[in-house]
Every structure is written in structure tokens, then in C-alpha cells.
Amino acid sequence: MDFVFKALADPNRRKLLDRLHLNNGQTLKQLCRGAVMSRQAVTKHLVILNRADLVIPLWRGREKLHYLNPVPLYQISERWISKYEEARLRAFLDLKRALDEHRPRSL
Amino acid sequence: MDFVFKALADPNRRKLLDRLHLNNGQTLKQLCRGAVMSRQAVTKHLVILNRADLVIPLWRGREKLHYLNPVPLYQISERWISKYEEARLRAFLDLKRALDEHRPRSL
DNA sequence: TTGACATGCAACCATTTAGTTGCATGCTTA
DNA sequence: TAAGCATGCAACTAAATGGTTGCATGTCAA
Numbered sequence: 406m407d408f409v410f411k412a413l414a415d416p417n418r419r420k421l422l423d424r425l426h427l428n429n430g431q432t433l434k435q436l437c438r439g440a441v442m443s444r445q446a447v448t449k450h451l452v453i454l455n456r457a458d459l460v461i462p463l464w465r466g467r468e469k470l471h472y473l474n475p476v477p478l479y480q481i482s483e484r485w486i487s488k489y490e491e492a493r494l495r496a497f498l499d500l501k502r503a504l505d506e507h508r509p510r511s512l
Numbered sequence: 513m514d515f516v517f518k519a520l521a522d523p524n525r526r527k528l529l530d531r532l533h534l535n536n537g538q539t540l541k542q543l544c545r546g547a548v549m550s551r552q553a554v555t556k557h558l559v560i561l562n563r564a565d566l567v568i569p570l571w572r573g574r575e576k577l578h579y580l581n582p583v584p585l586y587q588i589s590e591r592w593i594s595k596y597e598e599a600r601l602r603a604f605l606d607l608k609r610a611l612d613e614h615r616p617r618s619l
Numbered sequence: 620t621t622g623a624c625a626t627g628c629a630a631c632c633a634t635t636t637a638g639t640t641g642c643a644t645g646c647t648t649a
Numbered sequence: 650t651a652a653g654c655a656t657g658c659a660a661c662t663a664a665a666t667g668g669t670t671g672c673a674t675g676t677c678a679a
Contacts (some may be wrong), residue, residue, distance in 0.1 A: 414521035467625050467676040478596050486589040574646035
């Protein structure tokens, strides 16, 4: 879970996930097309995405196809987001009550 | 959205959100209890959480109450995660098909 | 088998991040 | 009003991060 959030923190990596979302199973060369960084930079990002299990590589000859693995994203929404599911309403009510009770110095 | 992912990347900040989830509207001093870092470190984390709109401060006299704001989390699950909603099944089928077609060198 | 191509590995650099310490400011209450 | 408490601000340091370049390895195809 830690690796997943770290991996999602970078906009370039999220963009890579977007690209794979549009067209799954791309090679490194393909992913470099359209990226503003060097091939090695993309490689490093893919390593991080791989460490987070968000991207799974698959060798075909000398080509390495990268596949989006949706499972960690699923786990985020299921475990972590839903952890705050009930909090959404509650926190909102807390805020509202606090705003009514106290006169804020800022906000 | 960028600030939210960045804010969520750090385990200490996620723990702060957890603490607020359990007990909403805490002061800085309260949040420091149970944290293994200095007060200033907690302050900095709260600034980042504030920048991401995940935590909203509310002054009451000389005390600053910190409230969990669930909206950005809601937006993640609604906009970003659901963006991959359909991809979950599709990516899985892609992976399966790729595994059947090619003999992987690794995996 | 040899040249071209796809990828990996390693060293290096700049910036950001996470943390500390010290001091300043501003309510509250006695 | 003065003391104490809660928080803010600034400077500094160490480590992590994101990027580059150069070279190595392994596979395909002529």
C-alpha cells in the first residue's frame, strides 16, 4: 500500500498509467513516444510502478510489454477510500457544527 | 488533484488522517501526542495536508482545530479510481490473453 | 554471423522532501 | 499586565527523488 501511494504521487507516472489505460501492453519505446523525458527516466518510473504492482511486465522476445494491473487501484478504493466512506458524512457534519459553534479567525 | 496524491504519499500524513478520522477536530498539540516526530514536523505535514485541502483548520482562541475534509478523497474515488473502473476487467483480460499467447521470460 | 534495435545497469547531479533547532507572536488567565 | 501556553516562522541538514549520460547485454533479421 505504501509503494502504491508513492508511485501515484508523481504526475509522470500517473500519465504513464493513463497511457496504458488507453492502450494496454505497450513497450518501453512506445511509452517513450509522447513523453518529454529520456528513455532511462521512463524506465525508472516503470520500475517504481512495477514495485507498486501497478504495472506488470511481460517479455516477448526482445520486447518488454507493460500491462496495467488494476488490482492495487482496486484495493485503494476498497480498503482505504471506503475506510473514510463513513467519515465523509461525519466529517462534514463535524465541520458544519464547528463552524456554527466557533467564530473562526481564518477560513 | 496533484497536491492530494503528493499529500497521501507520506505514511506519516496518512497516519495523521487516520488520527483525525478516529477523532476529528484535534489541535496540533493533540496530534503531536503519539507522533514520533517534533512539533514542527507535524506542523509541516499539516501544511501539506492543508494545501491538498485534506485538512481544514479552524481557530478557537489560541487553539487551532484540525478537521478532516473528506471531499478530496471523495474526488479521488469518484473521478480517478472510477476512471480505471472499466479498466479493471479489461486489463485483467489483457493480461490473461497475453499470458496465454506469449511465453514470458520472467514473471 | 553481424549489424541494428530494445532494454538494463551504473554513476553522477540538481532539486525536493522530511526533519531538526531556535526564536517570535499571540491568546488566555491569574 | 505578566506568565504560560499554543502556534508560526526561518535557517539549516540529510536523505530521497527525478533526471541525465555512457556503456553493456541480449535478441531479431538480413
